[in-house]
Amino acid sequence: MSHIAAITAQSSSQDNLYQQTAETYGSAIERLARAYEANPDARRDLVQDIHIALWRSFAGFDQRCSLRTWIYRVAHNAATSYVIKQRRARSQALVGLEELENLSDANSGQQVADRDRALDQLLNLIQQLKPLDRQVILSYLEGLDAASIGEITGLSPGNVATKIHRIKSILTRRFHAGGQDEQ
């Protein structure tokens, strides 16, 4: 195969992978961006940045990990890079799951009557977290299993298990007590 043909083939495979990803994971990417940026305009930019990062990354996708792991790694890493930059600009203090678990919450135990309010509270909780903990909770909410979360984040299985246990405890404490989301 000539050099130009090889480049064309690679470019076409890059485009195909991207289209496939945008189709299958577009909503997950948008949800992920929501957890990293509250401002709608900035969030749109972040979603587009993640899409560009994904498209660029597919030129080097070597299938050493699954496509799903690759996509989540790229999306989380692009978002983390965004958080690092924003953190310098906004000097926002982020907490870990451990600290969040110990923090008293004004809404704890209250009934969360409607879904929008519950979602706002959930987003608010996620946006307080440090990037790595945020990635674990997001992956958990996206329905990924512990092994996949470990592969994406680089955390050991034991560590992922502990963090998931904490997440469950935090979610139960904050959204339980008869709210319709927990029935």
Place this chain on the structure above:
Amino acid sequence: MSNESPNPNMKELWQCQTLEGIKMSTEEIRKRATKFERKIMWRNVREYVATAIAVALFVSFFITGHDSLFRLACALMIAGLAYMAYQLHHRASARSMPANLGATNSLQFHRTELERQLDFVRHIWRWYLGPMVPGLMAFSVASIVGGHNNPWRAALVNSLFALCLILVWRLNAYEARCLERRIDELAKVAAD
């Protein structure tokens, strides 16, 4: 390990939220990627142009100056600026997102990004502030020896310069300590 949740509806709540449905065609992606690369290139160009203007200014002072100490100060400033521009390009020029984001897990990626920033702020004295000091000192000596300035005024100006340098250095030292703490936290998480 089971990942089953006592909060199945939290997952449902999360996954069923209303979204905007942002979509981008590959054509649009290409255009935006090119635009982004161009933006980064121009940001770097602006940095080099600013340095080039400063260098040109000191070159003109060097050519028109008659005092040898003053000319030495100009030469030291030019050398300092050139060294700083090289280091800025080497260490800290604006760059696009790495292409291999998917090959690195989040823990490694986060740590590498923080270490890159730490390297930048920790050695700021060596590559950003330090190279300017010989030139600034030579200017002070030239102005005092040449009698162009009131010695008190010269001392005041020099003290202000020194204060600015120390302030920038201390702010970066503080930033370095914060980054170190965050890197240590990640190292601890990785070791668990």
